[in-house]
Amino acid sequence: MALGRCLTSHAWPKGKKTDYVGYVRPAGYPDSALICGIPDCNREAVIWLDTGEVESYEKGNRIFKGPSHFTKMKANGEGVFK
Numbered sequence: 001m002a003l004g005r006c007l008t009s010h011a012w013p014k015g016k017k018t019d020y021v022g023y024v025r026p027a028g029y030p031d032s033a034l035i036c037g038i039p040d041c042n043r044e045a046v047i048w049l050d051t052g053e054v055e056s057y058e059k060g061n062r063i064f065k066g067p068s069h070f071t072k073m074k075a076n077g078e079g080v081f082k
């Protein structure tokens, strides 16, 4: 499950069951609609991916789910930052 977190204060998030191994930039970054999910943080977010999601990205997938069905996130094509 992907997460949206900023690079400034909340980089390399640690999930209870998920190891985030890299991030991708959302479509339109840095002027995208994706904002860090931490309460009281309104910085631009990147999309943090686990191992399976990185593999999926590298096969061409650009759409990632978060922990709820509220919305999904679309990555750009710049590649994975590790």
Ligand SMILES: [Zn+2]
Pocket (backbone or CB within 6 Å): 005, 006, 007, 009, 010, 036, 037, 038, 041, 042, 043
């Ligand atoms: Zn943040």
